[in-house]
Structure formats: C-alpha cells, structure tokens
Amino acid sequence: MKALTILLLLSAASAAHASATLQNEFMSASRKGEIITLTTLAGTQRLTIDLPGLIQNAQASSFKDARWGAGNRLTVRHGDSTTTLTLYDGNPFAHFETRVGSGGEDARDINKLIIAKMELDLGIDPHKLVTLGTGGRYEANSPTDGYAYSVLADPETRNGVVCGWLTQYRGVGLMLPTFNNGKHGLETQLDFGLMRVQPGQTRETDILVVGFFDDARLGLENYAENIAKAYDIKLPPKPNVYCTWYHRQQTGSGASTEKMIAENAAFAKEHLKPFGLDVLQIDDNWQALENDPGKKNKGPNKTFISTTPHFPSGMAKTADTIEQAGFTPGIWFMPFAGDTNNPTFDPAIFATDKTTGKPFEEKRWSGATIDASSPQGEAFLRERFKRIHDWDFRYIKVDGLHVGAPSPNIYVNRTYKGKVFADAEIHDNNMTFIEAYRKGLGILREEFPDTFILGCAATQNYLSLAPVFGKVDAMRVGPDNGGAVKGNWKQTIDGADFAGNFWFLNNRVWYNDPDPIYVRESVPLCNARWMASWLAVSGAMHTTSVQYGLLAPERLDIIKRTLPAHNLNTLPVDILENKHPQIWKVANDRLCLLGLFNWNEKEEAEISYPLERIGLDSSKSYDAFDFWENKYLGTVKGSLSTTLAGAHCQVLALRETADHPQLLSTSRHITQGLTDVVSETWNAKAKTLSGTSQVVAGDPYELRITCPDGCKAKKIEVSDNAATTSNIEQSGNLVRVIITPSNTRRLDWKIVF
Structure with a gap:
C-alpha cells in the first residue's frame, strides 16, 4: 500500500x-x-x-x-x-x-x-x-x-x-x-x-x-x-404544494377524487393562492389496474395508463381543472416500476435476477426494475413518460425511484448497512448500474422538459440520494410522516430531522422536501406550530395535505403564515453540538431570524447560547420580537437565553438596536419580514420610516416598529387608497399599526414620527 x-x-x-x-x-x-x-x-x-x-x-x-x-x-x-x-x-x-x-x-x-x-x-x-x-x-x-x-x-x-x-x-x-x-x-x-x-x-x-x-x-x-x-445545476422556482396523499380519510382515496380536487382547487384559489400556494398534486390511487391478471405484486398498481372510478373524466380533464383554477397540475407515479405478473409488461424490459434468471422484482412494494439500458426498456419508459406529460401535468412526484437500478427497498434507509444493489444483471453490462440508472433519469428529463421533478424517496435506498444529483429538482429526504396527523411526536419531527441534516443541499443542489406540515384539529397546537415554524424558518419545500375547507379559520391561518417558502439559505447553528440542532438562523441585509426548537415532546429545553457563536456581535444590543407570543421582548445582548416547554418552539426576529425607528417584525409570515418586506428607509431629516411590502388582499398586515425613548409615531400613509389602517398603538419602544389592503400587491407605506 x-x-x-x-x-x-x-x-x-x-x-x-x-x-x-x-x-x-x-x-x-x-x-x-x-x-x-x-x-x-x-x-x-x-x-x-x-x-x-x-x-x-x-x-x-x-x-x-x-x-x-x-x-x-x-x-x-x-x-x-x-x-x-x-x-x-x-x-x-x-x-x-x-x-x-x-x-x-x-x-x-x-x-x-x-x-x-x-x-x-x-x-x-x-x-x-x-x-x-x-x-x-x-x-x-x-x-x-x-x-x-x-x-x-x-x-x-x-x-x-x-x-x-x-x-x-x-x-x-x-x-x-x-x-x-x-x-x-x-x-x-x-x-x-x-x-x-x-x-x-x-x-x-x-x-x-x-x-x-x-x-x-x-x-x-x-x-x-x-x-x-x-452537475451544472440551475434550479427552477421553488413550488408550494398541496398533496392528496395524507388525507385519505377525508376523501376515500390517496388520490382524492375528481370532484373533491375541484372543490379544493376552488377553495385554495380564493384563500391560499394569494399567499403563495401554486401546485396541486394528485398522489397514488388515481391509476387503475390494466389487464388484471388476478395476481399482482405488492404495493401500488404500476401500469399508469387509465384511471379509477374516482376520476371518471380522466387525468387530462383533472389537470385542466387544476390549471383553470390557476395552479400547476401535479401527479404521482413510479417511473421505473413494473409488475412481472401483469401482461402489460414485456419481460424483456426488466433487469434480470441472477439467482433465478427471471426478471428482477423488489419484494416489498417497489416492483420490477424497468431496465433503461435495454432498447425495449427505454422504449417502454419513453411511451409511459410521454403519455403522462401529454396530460399536461407539469409537476411530477416520482416514487420508488431506487428501483431504476435493481436494488432492495431498505426503507427507512439512512446509514450504510452493507448492501445497496440486488444480485442482478442489466441488459448492457458495459454500463454500471448507476450509469444505466442515470440514463433512465435522463430519459425522464427528456420526456418532461418543462416539468418540476420531485424525487421520492431517498430513504427507500440511498442510491436515490447523491446518484440522482442534477436529475431532479427536489427530493423527499425523509420518511412518510402521516402519523403526525394524530399527534405522533416522532413523525412530527422526522421531516425536520432528515431534511435538517441535509440543510446544505437545500437551494443549492435541490430543494429538500420534508413531507407535509399538518394543522388539523387532531394535531396539538404546539405540534402544528412546531412543524410550521421549522418549515418556515428552514426554507425547505412547502407541502400541505388536507381538504382546506374543513379547517377551522385559525388552523388555516397557520398555513397562510408559512406561505410561500423563502429562498434564503438557513444555517443550523448548533449542528456540531447537538444531534438535533435547536437553533436555526436565516437572515438578510436587514433582519436576523432565529428559530428555537425543543425536540423533546415531554421535557423542557433550556437554551443559553452566546450571540457571537450565532454570528452576531456580542457587544451590541438586539431588539427581539416573538412571533407566536406576538410580543416585543426588549433587547438581547451577549447571549440568548430561553426555556422551551416540551414540543414547543420560538421564532424570534432580531435587529441591532438603532437610534431611530426601524421595522422589527410583521404579521404576514412566520419569518416576520424576510419574505414580505421589499425595502425599508429611514429619513432622518423628514423623520419618516417608509417601506414597501408584498401584501395580500383582506389580510390584516401589522407593522411592529421599534423606536428609541422619546420618539412618537404620529401618522401613517399608504399607497392603497382603498386600504384601511388601524389607529397607531404605541407602548414604550414598540409601535404597532395594522394595514388591511384592498388587493394583493406591493404596498408602499410611510410612518411619520
């Protein structure tokens, strides 16, 4: 050696x-x-x-x-x-x-x-x-x-x-x-x-x-x-997604139904599209079983040709309904999966199991590997992909991705246990399994040229992690978290655990998808806020899964405060110190936002951390505002100290204390101004604080402004003549004023002191 x-x-x-x-x-x-x-x-x-x-x-x-x-x-x-x-x-x-x-x-x-x-x-x-x-x-x-x-x-x-x-x-x-x-x-x-x-x-x-x-x-x-x-990666805009899968109890199908999707689209168009929701994605169960052989392999139907009775008008019609409501239509399918029992599939398209000499088939639910290295396999894939693309779906969630190479489903995969691939052969043995796999992913890209691709899921087998870089726009990096709907704490934090570990990939290599957040009444309020806050602070891909019209207004409002996902890069400050980082930081040139998280459901978490290690100046004072408590906390200097109850979190807006009025927080989004405030200027001569914000029609927009002792706000002016404004409230060093816009727009505002 x-x-x-x-x-x-x-x-x-x-x-x-x-x-x-x-x-x-x-x-x-x-x-x-x-x-x-x-x-x-x-x-x-x-x-x-x-x-x-x-x-x-x-x-x-x-x-x-x-x-x-x-x-x-x-x-x-x-x-x-x-x-x-x-x-x-x-x-x-x-x-x-x-x-x-x-x-x-x-x-x-x-x-x-x-x-x-x-x-x-x-x-x-x-x-x-x-x-x-x-x-x-x-x-x-x-x-x-x-x-x-x-x-x-x-x-x-x-x-x-x-x-x-x-x-x-x-x-x-x-x-x-x-x-x-x-x-x-x-x-x-x-x-x-x-x-x-x-x-x-x-x-x-x-x-x-x-x-x-x-x-x-x-x-x-x-x-x-x-x-x-x-890989010459250039990411498309980050989507904000509705997915049908996790409210099967409300719709009777993992894909929902043609009627209920139309209802959800109409509701979301009025109540959530103005906030940033832009994709409606149909999940598993839309597809009927073709050429029913009386026996099929485990898991979903894998023919992906015709629809179940839940979609009597077909998928193209449903895509059109979604598009007419102003959303991008999305659909789930398994690109490389087949069923060896079904005559729809010619055995020549499959990889071969070396032990039996028969087509290789993963035994859990991922199915048989359609081999992109074979001419027959490539032709089958192109036909499948073109058919779905022609229905006008421009967002696809591609599941069972690992079976694009002959491999076991080892869900939930996170660490290497000695096995990646199955004992199998592909048609072109001059290609490695990964070369053939990436060829299949390239075919998918070619046949969906104008489509956002979400890979699913890395945790089935990590050959769906780094080997797919450059071929997908986002990746489900964690396991299914549907148990969070019933308050299961592990599944409440699973998405943040897995996606948080890959924070450095988000916005750079792809968008991390941690699976949906849940805000239904069955979810404890602290859990709902925890999931929503981590998602909002981290900038991971935003997904919800619910029949929106069934939500109580205060629960629907939590979703509004998370939309859209921001595009800034977030840092888990203490990831080298804690297995589950408690302090998450995201900032722009005017505001620092800290998300503080207790990962324990039952026990308190005490956080005491020097500002210098957060990347702030320990010699300076910072004004702080708590989003969920809707409370000005005064100033912080030297170190940050807080105690979080079990399953709780805190989202703090911080700005270096100034000798003039400045905007500290807004009510529009959990990030308190990172996503909605376009600009802010203090004019010392005119004694005016002015700014521009992206606001939503009818959504009360509160400005929370700190000012030094002896400074008093006198009046507010806005560029929306039809908007209503509240009386200015001032308590000590904090000024509050609420603007209710008449339309969704960029709004100019000015406060005179």
Whole structure:
C-alpha cells in the first residue's frame, strides 16, 4: 500500500527520492518517495490516505479544466490504477479521481472498489471530535457508516475536515468512518453494482474531494456549491404544494377524487393562492389496474395508463381543472416500476435476477426494475413518460425511484448497512448500474422538459440520494410522516430531522422536501406550530395535505403564515453540538431570524447560547420580537437565553438596536419580514420610516416598529387608497399599526414620527 499523507508541515525533499510540488492559495502538495503531503496554509491537522497497490511513479504538471479552471496536478500510478490529485486555483478542495485498469488479459468485473483509506488527525484530543454524515451527528469515537460525505470536526472551534463524493456518475459513494486505537479513520468506496473493464482498457470512476475548513458547517455548504457546479445545476422556482396523499380519510382515496380536487382547487384559489400556494398534486390511487391478471405484486398498481372510478373524466380533464383554477397540475407515479405478473409488461424490459434468471422484482412494494439500458426498456419508459406529460401535468412526484437500478427497498434507509444493489444483471453490462440508472433519469428529463421533478424517496435506498444529483429538482429526504396527523411526536419531527441534516443541499443542489406540515384539529397546537415554524424558518419545500375547507379559520391561518417558502439559505447553528440542532438562523441585509426548537415532546429545553457563536456581535444590543407570543421582548445582548416547554418552539426576529425607528417584525409570515418586506428607509431629516411590502388582499398586515425613548409615531400613509389602517398603538419602544389592503400587491407605506 502507498501512503498519501496530508500534513501541515511540509517535509523537505530528499535528494535520494524524486519530488514534485503543487500549490494553490489554500494548500500545497508535495511528494517525496512514497509520501505525498498536502499542507494547509494555516492549522495543525493531518490526514493520511492509503491507495490500493504500490506506487510506480508520481508526476506533477500544470492542468486546466473547462469547468474548474487552471490548477496543478499530481498523477500517481499505483497497482492497476492511476489517481490524480488536483489543486485548482480558488478551490478549497483537493480533487482525487481514479482510473482503474483491467489488470490482465481478461475483462475485470468490479462490484465495489476501495478508492482510499484515510487516517485523520485534527491536532486535538480525538475523543472530543464529532462526525456528520447521512446518518446525522455522532460522537467520533462511535461513528456510523453512511453515503456521499463525511465530516470530522471539533464542535468547540468548528474546525474540521469535509470529505465527499463530488460526482456519482458511475457508482454509489460510500463513507465508512472508524475509530481504532485512538485514531480516526475513513474508508471511501464506490459500489457500481457491476463495472466491467475490458482487457487492456481503463475506466474512470468518480471524483472525491477533501478540504480543511475553519468552520465545517460552511465547508459542507461549499461542498454543495461545488456539486451544483459539477452537475451544472440551475434550479427552477421553488413550488408550494398541496398533496392528496395524507388525507385519505377525508376523501376515500390517496388520490382524492375528481370532484373533491375541484372543490379544493376552488377553495385554495380564493384563500391560499394569494399567499403563495401554486401546485396541486394528485398522489397514488388515481391509476387503475390494466389487464388484471388476478395476481399482482405488492404495493401500488404500476401500469399508469387509465384511471379509477374516482376520476371518471380522466387525468387530462383533472389537470385542466387544476390549471383553470390557476395552479400547476401535479401527479404521482413510479417511473421505473413494473409488475412481472401483469401482461402489460414485456419481460424483456426488466433487469434480470441472477439467482433465478427471471426478471428482477423488489419484494416489498417497489416492483420490477424497468431496465433503461435495454432498447425495449427505454422504449417502454419513453411511451409511459410521454403519455403522462401529454396530460399536461407539469409537476411530477416520482416514487420508488431506487428501483431504476435493481436494488432492495431498505426503507427507512439512512446509514450504510452493507448492501445497496440486488444480485442482478442489466441488459448492457458495459454500463454500471448507476450509469444505466442515470440514463433512465435522463430519459425522464427528456420526456418532461418543462416539468418540476420531485424525487421520492431517498430513504427507500440511498442510491436515490447523491446518484440522482442534477436529475431532479427536489427530493423527499425523509420518511412518510402521516402519523403526525394524530399527534405522533416522532413523525412530527422526522421531516425536520432528515431534511435538517441535509440543510446544505437545500437551494443549492435541490430543494429538500420534508413531507407535509399538518394543522388539523387532531394535531396539538404546539405540534402544528412546531412543524410550521421549522418549515418556515428552514426554507425547505412547502407541502400541505388536507381538504382546506374543513379547517377551522385559525388552523388555516397557520398555513397562510408559512406561505410561500423563502429562498434564503438557513444555517443550523448548533449542528456540531447537538444531534438535533435547536437553533436555526436565516437572515438578510436587514433582519436576523432565529428559530428555537425543543425536540423533546415531554421535557423542557433550556437554551443559553452566546450571540457571537450565532454570528452576531456580542457587544451590541438586539431588539427581539416573538412571533407566536406576538410580543416585543426588549433587547438581547451577549447571549440568548430561553426555556422551551416540551414540543414547543420560538421564532424570534432580531435587529441591532438603532437610534431611530426601524421595522422589527410583521404579521404576514412566520419569518416576520424576510419574505414580505421589499425595502425599508429611514429619513432622518423628514423623520419618516417608509417601506414597501408584498401584501395580500383582506389580510390584516401589522407593522411592529421599534423606536428609541422619546420618539412618537404620529401618522401613517399608504399607497392603497382603498386600504384601511388601524389607529397607531404605541407602548414604550414598540409601535404597532395594522394595514388591511384592498388587493394583493406591493404596498408602499410611510410612518411619520
């Protein structure tokens, strides 16, 4: 084995060994004999990597990539492989990419490949470190295996190492951290299902990146930005969605019915569309069973051709009804799933089970894999996708996504348990399973060119996580949470738990979908507020699932205060310190919003946290307003302290205390001005505070303004002549005034002091 060592102190080259040196503004790399060192420009960390095989040679050269720009590269030949280490100008990550050879005169079949084994030393007591990965946060002396990325960090300083798979075009990237004899290790693997290397040939794998960061949280965000660059991701606008699935008890069908969807669309057009609801999506149970063989596989009907009696006019008519109400029509289906019992499906379209020689079929409910690598499979997929697209659905929720490659449904999947793929074969064995999978996803994109694609669900098998980057616009990253409708606490917080762990992907690589929030009377008010607040603060994708007209006005109002989802990037402040981060921060150039969450249903949570660690100035005072208590809290300085009852949360608007009036909070949205306030200006000479806000017709819009001692508000002026305004109320340093707009618009307002 060859040791690739990342050290802070660069060893002097020995005259007895060949040497090569690379450098960018973040780190330098050098080779002396069998040792390669990467040296950061500050710090004391060390990382050692073993690559398979003995080194034959290593050579440095300048390099330029069309996507990543100029840099310097070290090419290392080892065993049957060649690994390149590239430092690009302006990029804090070192890029590693391996090409693997056949190693002989015969073709070489590779299921899994160890890319590198690492040993990490951050220069402090190793027992004080933590890891972050797909499984969440763990003490680093008891880590858990995961996928895609792995972080080792000091929770006190936040210094850490971020290692991740930048691409997964060919395999599923695995991260297997260890702690042995007081040392932290990390083994990185690729699982291809099968990768065949022809005699005398080589094949490229995927790109692994490693970087040292002063703040590992920001390192993960940088990693996500690099993923977006690698896949050239440009996200469409974030949708705000109604889904039929979770109120089956109200409609008699997971897809609702043609009549009830029309009723919900009419109600939502009047009451929720002005606030931002823009998609109505039909879920499972709309599809009838074609060519009923008397026996079918488990789970949903998988033909997706005709409709059940719930939709007598067909899906195109229902899509038109939704569109006529002003919403984007959405539909659920399983793109790559078939049923081996049903004559609708030619057996030639399926992947093959190597054990039986018959079509591969997942045994839980995901169905049989329609193989995109075969001509027959591709033709079937294109016909299926074109049919649904022609019904004019422009939002699709594609479920059972993992079965696009032959694989088990291991729901709820979060950590790596030793198995990704099934023991199967695809038609084109020159493609890896992931290459065929991404081909199928590419066909889906081609046949739905103008459509928002929500993947579902990563937790069925994490080959539906990173291997689908760049192919979907959003991903259901957590398990079903329907139990929250009845107050189940675990399912109340599941969405926030899973989506929160992937906060860095949201708005950068895709939109995280945590599943719906629930506000029905069956849900305790504190639970409803908890779900709504986390969703509103986090900026994750917004989904609700209810017959809206059945909601009490005060429950419907909670939904209004969450619409639309914002597009700002949110940070889980204490994610390195707590498995479930209690402090979430989102800010723009005028307002800082903090969401504080108690993840325990029964016990109180005491939060005491220095403002400096939140990213605020501990020497300054900040005015604070509590959204749910509708209360001005005065000023906060030095640290934030609060006690939350079980299952409770708090959403605080903070602004640095000023010597003039300023807008602290509004009533429009839980984010208290982040989504609705367009501009705000204080004119000291005229003694006026003016601003522009996006408001909704008939929705009372309260401005909450702080002002210094001795300052008194005199009058308010608005640009909507038909709007009504309340009397100005002033209590101490807080001024309140309510504007009720006559129409949905951008409203100019001005308060004279």
